[in-house]
Amino acid sequence: MCSSFFFKKCPCKTPPPLHLQKSKPNQPMSTTAESPPPPPLLTHTELISTITTFLKNSNPATATLNAALSPYLPQLTPDVLHSILSSSALHRHPSALLSFFNWAQSAAPLTPLPLPPLLSLLSSLISHKKFDDAKALLQSQIVSEHPHHHLHRHLLHPARPLPPPSATLLNTCIFAYCRSGWPHLAAQLFKKMKRLKIRPNLLTLNTLLNSLVKKDLSSRSTHFCKELFDDAVKLGVSPSVVTFNILINGYCLEYKFNDAIHLLRKMEHDFKVMPDNASYNTVLDALSKKGKLHDIRDLLLEMKSKGLFPNKRTYNILVYGYCKMGLLKDATAIVELMSRDNLLPDVWTYNTLINGLCSSKKIDDAFRLRDEMEGLKLLPDVITYNTLINACFEEKNSSMALKLVDEMKGKGVQPNEVTHNIMIKWYVKEGRMKEASEMVAKMEEAGFSPDCVTYNTLISGFCKSGELAEAFKMMNRMNGKGLKMDTVTLNTALHNLCRERKLQDAYELLSSANKRGYIVDEVSYGTLIVGYFKEENVERAMQVWDEMKEKGIIPSIITYNSVIGGLCQVGKTELGISKLNELLENGFVPDETTYNTIIHGYCWEGNVLQAFQFHNKMVEEKAFKPDIYTCNILLHGLCKDGMIEKAIKLFHTWIEKGKSLDAVSYNTIIAALCKEGRLDDALDLVPEMEEKKLGPDSYTINAIVGALHDAGKTEEAQELLLKMSEKYKLMPCSKQGDEEGQNVVYKEASGGADSSSIVYSEQIDELCAEGRYKDAMSIFLEQTEKGVTLNKFSYLSLMNGLIKRRKGIMKSDS
Template identity: 25%
Template structure:
């Protein structure tokens, strides 16, 4: 059961009391305008009509336009429609619904020729307006063509304005311009709205010169530009990135007495954004605040975008938080949330990116495809293919169609996880679903194969890419060159460089850096330096990454003179010294044995405002190992914590070594507690240093706890470390703990050496555990290791002492057997 109920029209104004005086001229004008308005309402009335289906529990609200019906059409047409069952007195809204239900090959004329309202000219304007509101361009054009063929049709400026606006929304510039000339042929005089619509269509296409010419034509026919005119013209300049011209028009707009509004300011900000002038956009925003211009969410979205582009992520998040706290004044929209997700994605903070996405859902907003893609990009950057795949499935469930960015992000996630086969599956699925891969997609697939060491497959993808008409770029070359370095194939490096030359690709700085790094990776130091010299000859400016590769490679080969020569060249070119370059220089000084210069470089790095990273701090800590200066090493570690740099296992193990060499085992165990609190894993080197510290302090409890926590990484530990730990536990009298560790070593599949058995047997014998001793001897033989004569002789005295003749006989037999083999 369903029912519909029209919303009652607005009640008529209360009737004025009759006056015996004669109405004035102003009253007559008022009455005349009221009468005209009443006539207009008779055919231009729009009302809300609601319907409820109680069975399905659904409700809907629509706008109903009656239009001119049978009773209001001219009298000369009424006889043609009265008594004809083919002529339908539909309301105008019904006609629009019938037209929209037609397929593009159906006959529009058949519907319109049955409509009684076609005999009223006033209906033509209403019909075009309602059709354009629905947004169906093809159907509206057919209706307009039918309309022009009617005898009672009279060209109207409003009709052409609506048609031009509709073509503008669909970016059909030529058709909109053709309508502009057509209306003048029909003697319809363009008005300000006509010109504004025509300027708008050129603004969407970024054709600002055409838009400027239209404004000049507008002035030539004595039509004063409105604020919308100027806004459309500024938008035309801004969308094409011509922000300087946009500012000039804004100034001219003010001079002509048309003040800018918030839309104007937003368009100027958008022009700065399109032109890459992010700092200028922020300055303009500050000027807006000083002049007390209230901003809307569109303004804040542009500002957040600019902060993200300038890598000022903290300020972008501050604005976002302020919008969340003051949501009554300016409510964040989907674009706002997506921009913040993108910021967190760039920073590598995947958890925060997902939190913002969940917050958007909690706010009742429906994420768009860009929001989903931002979340997938965050997962892809960390190789989180399971999460990326789940997000991709969510896109499908939501009803969106994944675009090329969605597929590329999922492909990249699998590629970074080393799952090149799955990456290829996504690529093939993408093409099956008629989504054309772009150059970024191909580069991601090439990187997936290159990361897996499958260089031939990566080159095959390159050939496939060329066959599909996509020209490789510098990113493609850089990806292939890095893959060559990983695979150690110098011949392929030269082939790819020749390919770039044959394709006419001008290699940029990043591509040159990849080539230099690949030559360094395969040990071709001379070719790397020669390529750098060739880069300078081609006037390709190097950057800090270029010099970091060269300085680090020279340091690795102990070509220290070249290190500092490259540093001097870097200073001559006024290239900012990055923290990576500083780290390489510190490493070079340490390898030289010049600790004082390393400390000087470290201090210079901090003085320049370049915050050291964990690699730099680790290098300085390791440097103090040669001087056993544990205090300075500890101070560096504390400074790293103060600067919120998270230590890694390498930094902690390096500090442990310095502390042990400086006879500070207690600090080693203190450092272990810090690592546990901050969930820092222990590597094999750290295990070794902890065991050494426990040996010095005779701390069997800590050593026992260490045995409990080393199951996961047991197979990665060196034999020497395991032997030392077994020896320490045995000497401390912790035989059960020692045997527990020994059983774990056997179970882990680690290679057990003769020395390991010797350590265990010696400790068992010292503890009087000769029966367990004999059992371990049997394990040793079963493992393919022959026990020595001394091992049997050592246990024989203990067996005879306990008068176990059975075991004594067996041991003597083994001793005689070994003597015969040796003799």
């Protein structure tokens, strides 16, 4: 057989079937199959007539077509094909035409198909309402034409002698372009229909809107969809509830909840289209995922006022929302309400509740719920077990987790890739990289291929354990298996290298990332920049910053904040200001973190006045809305510089303006007052903290008790420490914890402490750590009599230990 039916001449001499051969007078037909006479060459007209007659009078299957028409393949040119497909005699036989076309394409395919035969065949199919065949033909053509899209160009700008597209063809093409993944091309055809004042059908509109919403999720998407919707309405299309639900979903996907709710109400008011359960469920689902419970309650009331009652989907959405917010009692109440409405919870409902309980560390309750499921004949699935297994690992109960794996297998629930990934994650977390690698092998034996999650977990683990060669080996293995070398993998490795302070290794990985197939983004560079700033290597941090910009990678507001924060942290706030100006010049909008970082930088340098000047200027320009962090930074700065009265004034001004304060605010003022020896004023703030449910906490106790100790009021300090710890169920925090408490208790100057103080303080700390409080107290009393001043934190450790000891004695006596 000839390789292509578009050659006019071919050496092939296969004879046509006997019923198509022309008899010649005085020439007998051969009776032997081995040596058939050569077929006669037909004229253009004869060929078309012969094939047309055959197709018209037959109901051809592929085998019949092949037997009857294969001898004519050498003569089937595009012109012949077009003539046959556009034959008026065959126009009423679309099935025969389609069979002939499919046979010709399978025998000698030509892709893409020239437009004349394509349009002729489409015309026949559409006129006989064979829309599924027309759509399938179009989708095949659209894929084969990419990226040139000849058909699309013709539909937009038809050129003679080809016929202009009909309304039905445009509708069908819009559907086909959407299904082929090119909704933007479909939208251009829709706009052409608008220009020609051709009304699209409702299915076309809904298909296009739905495709745009799902394919092009951006701030431009819903605006464009609304524009197309308005065009359709002007052309006379009556939108249905499905149309509105698609638009509502688009708004929700972009978190434009107010627009979604507005459309929900507008559809009824302006178009007399009543929203259905799907309309409300779409908005409720989006709100629940964002934790907007107040809006959910209002929408539920509105839903019921319209005679729409929650269905199982509605209840499941509410259960998910409450669980996400940690409101497990409310979630359980919803399940009870479901039962009262004769809607039985399903496996999805229980899985959501179990996940919520596990997230709240209520593992026992989660297991009880699993048992309840089984009592209701709802079989736990792989999601149920994965949730419980992961929770057990998180709670360090690996034996129970492994027992669950065996249990699920015994009940016929096979572990999936998620199960294996959970176990791999646990081994990695425990630093057991050998077992993690073995689990990957078991995963593959079970028929599951390691995915990006698997490899990212392993890469992270190898980076943490310092096995960089193994980490790179995992990256190469990902590439070899055809897994997408995503930026998450790269950034995971960079993050762990920086955390382990292996900055040179991190930089080498970043430099070789492109060669390894990774796409480097601003997070990649930002991670390394932050790493250098943490090491106070400003020069290297800024070199990486410049390198990022040279490569055309645009920093985000987060990266700018990291650089500004790093500069401020090392006392280069003015340089941070220059980066703020650069940020503004590049069209970014600074956030509260940007401004708070600079204010903190000035305070860190001791330039509290400049901090206030910058604060006031930004507020006057309405560029910045101060928050609780702003207040705490300024309070800390004022107290650190000894301006306690100004700090107190700011503290009370903030309260008078109705702005909320937190425990950090109170502890900052209390610590400053204690440092000034104003213990009564400090103690006056404790009941106020308690009234506002802000404390006191361990930092409050440390500040007050430490001040009493510094004033030589040891017995009073011990008495107050015992009283406060019993009343508030608190203990003083450790030296490390105290120093880490931001804006509360500040590091004391190490200067002035003699060697005796340091030695005995450390000895008392060691004895307290061993529980030998009596021995520690003996040393304390002995050295106090000698006039040796001990470290305040050693004193607090001792007091803490004595309180524990006293409580233990009282408990044993009772």
